[in-house]
Amino acid sequence: MSGRTISRRTARAQWEVALPGLRASVLPFLASRVIVLVALGAARFSVSHFKLGAVARGPSRSGLLAWDARWYERIAAHGYGGLGNGALRFFPLLPVLARSFRAVPGMTAGLSVIIVANVASLAAFVVLYRLVVFELGDEACARRAVWLLALAPPAFVLVMGYAESLLLLTSLVAFLGLRQRRYDLAICAAFAAGLCRPLGMLLIIPAAIEVSASWRSLPVRERIIGVGVVFAAPAGAAAYLGWTQEVVGSFLLPLREQLSRSRRGTVTDPFVTFARDARDLLHGTHLGTAEHAFWAVLLVLLAAFIIARLPAGYGWYTVAVLAVVLTASNLESLERYGLGCFPFVIAAAMLTKGRKTYRVVIGLSGSLLLAYAMLAFLGKYVP
Secondary structure (H helix, E strand, O other): OOHHHHHHHHHHHHHHHHHHHHHHHHHHHHHHHHHHHHHHHHHHHHHHHOOOOHHHHHHHHHHHHOOHHHHHHHHHHHOOOOOOHHHHHOOOHHHHHHHHHHHOOOOOHHHHHHHHHHHHHHHHHHHHHHHHHHHHOOHHHHHHHHHHHHOOHHHHHHOOOOOHHHHHHHHHHHHHHHHOOOHHHHHHHHHHHHHHOHHHHHHHHHHHHHHHHOHHHOOHHHHHHHHHHHHHHHHHHHHHHHHHHHHHOOOOHHHHHHOOOOOOOOOOOHHHHHHHHHHHHHHOOOHHHHOHHHHHHHHHHHHHHHHHHOOHHHHHHHHHHHHHHHOOOOOOOHHHHHHHOOHHHHHHHHHOOOHHHHHHHHHHHHHHHHHHHHHHHOOOOOO
């Protein structure tokens, strides 16, 4: 049998495996994009018919390239040079992939960033479906998970030129590779996650848990590969940080920029931050930031459920993400960071097994997606 015939059969088998997930993903993928585009249209209508000021005009005009997406567009178009140190906090995977599309006639940097983000989003839905079926053997739960991810209130960033789609895709593929002991797949995905976002480095935790659990049964060759799996995500981040060392003379500059006071802020006691936002929420002041207190409580409760019901790698990965997010001096991007931690969606799908409960949750979630997207396009909500 020729190598070409084997390759064709392998490709056909992979397609047959992915097809159920693709079928389950197309409709929620399209529905979420319709909702976000409606929100963008409503925001632009509001700006053109009401005096909402420059704060609203900027994001509504930029559309799917507003907020951080504008940075990714600039990096894809010009590289990091000339954009200042602030650009270095945006890890390179998204702009590098977008830059590869620039050879297509008529393709702009902004359009290529949006295309990459949306293709990655669809692929993430497909892999999420496959991972849930693998873990739980429940296709209905897998379909709910895809819908909940697509219509999550902060999921408008999966439509915009943000790196969240790539982070979801790479972390999902890494988990699938880890759980199926396909370490070659896990290494590639984890390394890419490290190149995508700083949070990608946290994949070292589930990788260490999964490899250590099967360490005694692994032959020597697979143990060596297993060590590579554990350190793949930090190695991806280190590759980028090493480049910044060569270019600007500072290995940690991207992380320091991210931790600056005007952005994430320094590490802070999460109880102090939560108490401040909860107090503001109860008193009706600073609602733009105080509403994060509600989401913080919800994510903590979901994390407890994940620890109790899912394998250890999922639970400790979730705890690590929450620890990073909740120790920020401000919680402005809490919902977006939570979106990037996919076990939350799996837990939500498991908890909405009842048909009435699921309908209420998905309806409320879709409505909040519309509201959050419109507020973001009006400059009233920081994604």
